[in-house]
Amino acid sequence: MVADLRVELCGIPLRTPLIPAAGTLSRETLGEAADAYGAVLPKTVTPGPRRGNPPPRVAEVASGMVNSIGLQNPGLEGFLRELGGYEVGLPVFVSVAGDTVEEFSGLCARLASEPRVSAVELNLSCPNVEHGGLTFCAGPESVERVVAACRAALPGTPLFAKLASEGVRENSLAAEGTGADALTLVNTIPALTVDPHRREVFLKGGLSGPAIKPVALRSVYEVARLVEVPVIGCGGIASGTDVAEFMLAGAAAVQVGSSSFVREPGDILSELSGYLQGAGLSAAALTGSLRDRERVV
Numbered sequence: 001m002v003a004d005l006r007v008e009l010c011g012i013p014l015r016t017p018l019i020p021a022a023g024t025l026s027r028e029t030l031g032e033a034a035d036a037y038g039a040v041l042p043k044t045v046t047p048g049p050r051r052g053n054p055p056p057r058v059a060e061v062a063s064g065m066v067n068s069i070g071l072q073n074p075g076l077e078g079f080l081r082e083l084g085g086y087e088v089g090l091p092v093f094v095s096v097a098g099d100t101v102e103e104f105s106g107l108c109a110r111l112a113s114e115p116r117v118s119a120v121e122l123n124l125s126c127p128n129v130e131h132g133g134l135t136f137c138a139g140p141e142s143v144e145r146v147v148a149a150c151r152a153a154l155p156g157t158p159l160f161a162k163l164a165s166e167g168v169r170e171n172s173l174a175a176e177g178t179g180a181d182a183l184t185l186v187n188t189i190p191a192l193t194v195d196p197h198r199r200e201v202f203l204k205g206g207l208s209g210p211a212i213k214p215v216a217l218r219s220v221y222e223v224a225r226l227v228e229v230p231v232i233g234c235g236g237i238a239s240g241t242d243v244a245e246f247m248l249a250g251a252a253a254v255q256v257g258s259s260s261f262v263r264e265p266g267d268i269l270s271e272l273s274g275y276l277q278g279a280g281l282s283a284a285a286l287t288g289s290l291r292d293r294e295r296v297v
Contacts (some may be wrong), residue, residue, distance in 0.1 A: 003276035005269070005283045007038065009230055009253050010158035010181045012091050012118055014038025016269055017247065017283050021234055021257030022095035022123065022162075023069065027085040034088045036265035038253065042079070042086055044095040044123045047103050049075040056203050059193040064209025064236070065258055066191045071097055071126065076110060083116055091118035095162070097126060105149035112154045120157055122150055122180075124171075125164035125187040126206070139167060140174030151179030160184050160232065165215050172223045184232040184255065185219045188212070208258040210236045217249055224250020224288060238263060240271020247283065248290040 005016045016038040023043040025033075030040065052072025059066045073079065076096075086092055094117050096107040104122060111117050124146060147161055161175035162184035172183050188206025195202040216235025224231045230253070233246030238259035246254050256265055276283060 003273040003282070005038075005273060005276070007253055007284050007287070009039075009232070010119065010160075012039070012158065014091070014253060017243065017251075017253040017272075018265060018269055019093070019232070019253055019255045020260065020265075021255035022121065024257045024260050027082070030086065030088060033260070033265045034090065036269045037090060039091040039093050039118065040086050040088065041093040041095060041121065041255070043073055044071050044097045044126070045073050045076050045079045045107070046071055046097055047076055047107060049073065049078060057205075059203040059205075061191075061193060061207070061209075062211065064207055064211035066193050066203050066205045066207050067188070067258075068203055068205030071123075076107060080114065083114075087116065092116055093119045093121055093160070095121040095123050097123040101145050101149050104146050105153040108150040108154040108159075112157060117157065119160060119181075120150070120154060121160040121162055121184060122146060123162050123187070124175075125162060140170045143171045143174040144178045147175050147180050148178040158182065162187055162234075165189060165212075165219050168219045168223060169226060172227055176227045176229050180229060182230040182232055182252070183223060183227065184234055185223055186212075186216045186235050188235075189215065208235070210238055210259075212236045213238075213242065217245060220246055220251050221249040221290075238268070240268050240273070240275050243268065243272045244275045244286060247286040248288075250288045250290070252287050 007014050007017045018037050019039045020041050053068050053070030098104040158181040160182045161180040163171050165186040188208045189212050191207035192204050193202045213236025220233045231251050232253050233251030234255035237256050243254050
């Protein structure tokens, strides 16, 4: 029996539940990994070009990595000129970030007229950049402002909100209530590394990798039972079993991030397929089918 890996996300059919997390997919390697993915998600785009943060940008830590890339990208118009390089027969999702509500809504308004874009993900919680004037993951009020403005600017395209683990329940309800069609949980977690020999900070950025999986998994589990919109799991997914766990907890699809630097996404998908065959389930049937065990005190 061949496992049925197909899922649906906001009316968009995906041939597998795997999506690359924003910032982890390059056009150069896309051809090698495209068969594993259900959609393509390039790195986050801002209104104008950004050079990103100065080095060092990455630090390996126990069971993960800390990065501080700083949203380096060619800007929206530069990205759109390169968009053809990401067209491999899969839906294209675009991640956007701005420093103000107006920048977010302006990005969405420009993408509303782009037929090649199947969905837009709002990067509301990047710990690697100091946003000017508005901390988007600070609380539900700011989430509501951004999502409502983007919903008005992008009326006909699915809108995802990528949120931090901090305040995830309240911010998820705020995003859903103002028009988000799906929630991506969670972004990297604020972290710090130190150079003990120089006695100084080495890198301040976002922690990703297996170290954050339990935090992300709990966020998905709690929010999926709280909202009506789909949840996309993200954070520490490095194996087919990890994918299954996130989907059991309530994720309709998952994003594979830093693990794609050390593992082939195709291997992760093969492991998921083996799990599904053993369980006699399709990928779509897996979502939310976790059996809660009552604790005996």
